[in-house]
Amino acid sequence: MKRKQFESYTSSGTANNITVGVLATIGLICGAKSFTGTQISLVEYCFVPQTLTLPENRAEYCTPDKRYIMPLSEFYAEVYAPANPEFQRDNFLPTKATRLRIIPPSNPNKPIWGLTSVFMIGGAYALSKAREWRLVQLMPVMRAETRTNWFISQLREGLRLHKESYTAQLDYEFHQWSENRRARAAQLSQMTPQELAIFTEQVRLRAEAEARAQLQQTTGQPTGALPGQSIEDITNPSDKVTGADSTQAIAPKDSWVQNLVKQTALIWGNQGGGKSWLARYVAQKKKQAGYRVVVLDPDSNRAEWRGVESYHSWDEIEQQIRNYVKELESRLKTFNDSSMSEEQWRQKLWASGKATALICEEATTYADFIKDAELLEKFGKLALTKSRKQEMPLTVVAHNNTQTCLFGIKGLHNLVSKMLQVECLAEVDPVTLQPKSTGRAKVKLDSSNEWLDVILPSLTAKISDFSDTVTPESTSIPPIDKATLERIYELEINIGGQAESIQEHKNELSPLAHSLLQYLQRTGRKSAVIQEIQPNFKVKGQRFSAEELKRLFNELVENNLAVWLDENTIEITPNWTDGQTGQN
Structure with missing residues (x-):
């Protein structure tokens, strides 16, 4: 009801505006009329000597420039009697005015025009304010109805969009069903009787x-x-x-790990959650399944990955990535040019021993040291979309599952969100305050948004030997070859010979600086650059920022164990390195 009143009232606005305009115009005209003309009679006079009788003599004193005008009522009043402006004492000119004629009033109705103007303009103003007051009364109700109608329109728009989305989903599912049926028919046509x-x-x-x-x-x-x-x-x-x-x-608790063997997957989680242990377990399963396992790990060496191919320097890692991309592109082209089905092609790859599994440790740091961003982007996109069907599955180990977790490449959020993911859960030990694994993880299957709770494989030792004769759960110490024994003996001699030199600075160095000094000694470095030390130097699994390493470098310099070459590089003092070389 209020809405109809408001609409009828707004529809009559034109007539109301015309009325207000007409009244205001008439009022302005009447106001202008009240300010024009005279309301009273006027007298025209001049000063003529009474002694002059001849008209031509009298006319001399009543020229146009000597004629004056004043109200009639004032002319005859003694108080307002006109005075001759040319009067001089001892002169014969008279002081009394002579009336020439009476001028009638030109606008005797000036008050009426003024009152009419006030009435008309006041009426226009009152009519305008009355309309405004009525609109203000109806506005709150209209606002409420407008909000309600807006909400209803939004619901209708949402239902329309949902209907379109549901229709598109049905069309997509029907298309998928048709494609599956066509593919099934093609497979049936290729079957033998x-x-x-x-x-x-x-x-x-x-x-x-x-x-x-x-x-x-x-x-x-x-x-x-x-x-x-x-x-x-x-x-x-x-x-x-x-x-x-x-x-x-009953299936074992870790049977879910089989999903990681043949699929491209992301293993991530906080420090101490068990990512590396799980990656090694998966690597062992891949090798047992018949894959050629290739590991790219910049934070370890080949002694940590015995029995599989492993590469650890950034030059080697970059070259292996190039080989992987080249091989994957070659397989895609060969498959596209062939007439084999996908199943036949994969069987051929297995039969020819070309099934290859790539494991990338510390994948988040790749972009910091591999400057070919185009190579990394191509590597990430091909590995996430084409590797599984070409029997080249990729396993990525990172600290998070953000869009930059894969080799620091941006723009892969959609692919990362759809891939197989395992989040290893960690907790803080209440005694040592160090992170440790909970033995549990969460798994998100490929193209799924649901996370499932699983139990991590039970391992009593970190797998480092992937040869066929080693059992991963075994706690027995593997045999040490002769070269390893000689290296251990050499390290023991070096550490023993330098014990006194280290002891002199032990009390002056902090524990972290002491660990850094031992690391530089073991690696035989004569100089150290922050960017080279940062990804490799760890204390109890903890890495350090560039600022923290710079403080440790400065501590070595203050103790005369090193000197600064530039703001990021130190050189071990000659006395220290000479002593170390002589003992070696």
Whole structure:
């Protein structure tokens, strides 16, 4: 009701505006009329000597420039009697004025015009304010109705968009169903008669099983009943699977790891969560499955990955990435030019021993040391979209799952969000305050948004030997070859010979600076650059920022163990390095 009143009131606004305009115009005209003309009679006079009788003599004193005008009522009043401006004492000119004529009033109705103007302008103003007051009264109700109508329009728009999205989803699903049906028809056309007969029998048995399950649900027959089995057979104690058999049928807790063997996956989590242990376990499973395992790990060496190919310098890592991209592109081109199905192509790759699994440790830091951004971008996109079907699955180990977790490449958020992910969960030890693994993880399957809780594989030692003779859960110490024994003996001699030199500075250096000094000694460095030390130097698994390393460098310089070459580089003092070389 209010809305209709408001609409009718706003629709009459034109007539109201015209009325206000007409009244205001008439008022202005009347106001202008009230300010024009005279309301009273006027007298025109001059000063003529009374002694002059001849008209020509009198006319001399009544020329146009000597004629004056004043109100009639004032002319005859003694108080306002006019005075001759040319009067001089002892002169014969008179002081009394001579009336020439009476001028009638030109606008005797000036008050009426003024009152009419005030009335008209006041009416226009009152009419305008009355309309404004009425609109202000109706506005709150209109605002409420407008908000309600806006909300309803938004609901309608949302329903429209949902309908369009649902229709598009149905079209997509129908398209997928059509493509699957076409692909199935193509596969059936390539089957031999024997394979087609087996496939037909499998379809028939599956259909019978589904029909039987539906019949059991409809008739109320126990779901555990086999074809032809009665309720007595079900309750018969002798007709049961024994406990030992049922135990063997239960899948192990870490069976979910098989998803990581043949798929491209991201393993991430905080420090101490067990990422590296899980990556090594997956690497072992990949090798047992028959893959050629290649590991890119800038924070370790080949002793940590015995039995598989591993590369650790940035030059080697960059070259291996180039080889991977080149091989993957070559396989894609060969497959696209062939007439084989995907299954046949993958069987051929396995038969020729070309199944290759790549594991990238510390993937987040790749962009900091590999300057070819185009190579990394191509590597990331190809690995995430094309590697699995070419039997070249990639396993990435990183500290997070943001869009830059894959080699520091931006723009891969959509691909990362859809890939297989494992988040290893860590907790802080209340005694040592160090992070440690909880033994649990969360898994998000490929193209899924649901995270599932899983148990990490139970390992008592970090896997470093991937040869076929080593059992990953074994706690026995692997045999040490002769070269390793000689290296241990050499390190023991070096550390023993330098014990006194280190002891002199031990009390002056902080524990972290002391650890850095030992690291530089073991690696035989004569100079150290922050950018080279940062990714490799760790204390109890903890890395250090550039500022922290600069403080440790400065501490070595203050203790005369090194000198600054530039703001990021120190050189070990000659006395220290000479002593170390002589003992070596």
